Amino acid sequence: MVKPTSVTNSIRTLRFANGEMTQAELADKVGVTRQTVIAIEQGRYSPSLEMAFQIAKVFGVPIDEVFQYPKEES
Amino acid sequence: MPFEEKVTWVNAVVSAIVPAAYFAVVLSQLGNVSASEIAYQRPMLTAIGVSIVLTILGSIAMGIGTGISAELAQRGSAGDIGRKDERDVYIGRRGELAGYYVSSVGVVGAMALTMLQYEYFWIANALYLSFAVAALVSATVKLVAYRRGF
Numbered sequence: 001m002v003k004p005t006s007v008t009n010s011i012r013t014l015r016f017a018n019g020e021m022t023q024a025e026l027a028d029k030v031g032v033t034r035q036t037v038i039a040i041e042q043g044r045y046s047p048s049l050e051m052a053f054q055i056a057k058v059f060g061v062p063i064d065e066v067f068q069y070p071k072e073e074s
Numbered sequence: 075m076p077f078e079e080k081v082t083w084v085n086a087v088v089s090a091i092v093p094a095a096y097f098a099v100v101l102s103q104l105g106n107v108s109a110s111e112i113a114y115q116r117p118m119l120t121a122i123g124v125s126i127v128l129t130i131l132g133s134i135a136m137g138i139g140t141g142i143s144a145e146l147a148q149r150g151s152a153g154d155i156g157r158k159d160e161r162d163v164y165i166g167r168r169g170e171l172a173g174y175y176v177s178s179v180g181v182v183g184a185m186a187l188t189m190l191q192y193e194y195f196w197i198a199n200a201l202y203l204s205f206a207v208a209a210l211v212s213a214t215v216k217l218v219a220y221r222r223g224f
Contacts, residue, residue: 005223032159035076044223045161 005046008068012041014059029058077140078162079220082169084132086213088125093206096121100199109195118202165219173212180204 015021023041027034030051039045040055047055056063096117103112184200 032161033076033078033157035079036159036161039161039223042223048160051160 005043006069007046008043008070009040009066010068011037011055011066014061014066018059026055026058030054076162076220077136078158078166079217080136080140081133082213082216082220084129084136086210086217088128088132089206089209089213092121092125092128093202097199097203109193112195114195114198118198121202165216165224168219168224169212169216172215173208176211177204177208180208 011026015023015026023037024034027037030037031054032051036045036047040047052063052067056066059066100112100114100117180200181204183204184197187197187200
């Protein structure tokens with residue numbers, strides 16, 4: 001299946017680096033459903049800028065450590 | 075599965091089954107009597123009422139079912155019941171927009187039938203059909219967005 005977004009993320013890695021935080025815990029901290037966290041992790045949904053900042057704030061890192069936008073290959 | 079997606083499944087099933095039953099009952103009379111003689115009003119109002127009631131009952135049942143399954147599994151989405159986040163809102167808008175386009179085409183069709191002075195039966199049923207198809211398309215677009223992402 002083609003991923004609908006080019007935005008990649010390190011949420012899974014950051015969750016494990018932060019005391020093996022579960023998707024449900026992250027969802028509760030950000031105020032979204034667990035399925036939305038799953039969709040973001042799997043690259044099926046690009047969050048709004050505000051939600052992206054909220055996720056970065058939960059992990060205490062800059063937003064570009066959570067989300068990346070890879071350069072297009074020419 | 076998000077609670078909103080479950081509710082969308084209820085909408086999809088109801089908007090497929092109820093209008094199908096209505097049209098099966100009403101259109102089956104066309105061979106025997108003319109369109110102007112068919113008493114479609116009561117069945118149509120009943121179908122609309124049944125759709126509303128089934129959607130409400132289905133949503134309640136989904137909420138109860140989600141809560142019970144989450145309790146049994148000691149995890150899951152009990153906290154997600156009634157929670158609607160930005161993804162649900164975006165998906166909802168996308169589905170409603172698709173439904174709006176479909177119902178717009180249906181309304182134009184009903185307008186054409188009116189100008190051509192067709193029986194009320196055809197005009198009313200064209201409008202009902204357009205709303206039913208719009209609801210089904212809207213629910214389908216939402217379900218595809220939930221499943222495939224956007």
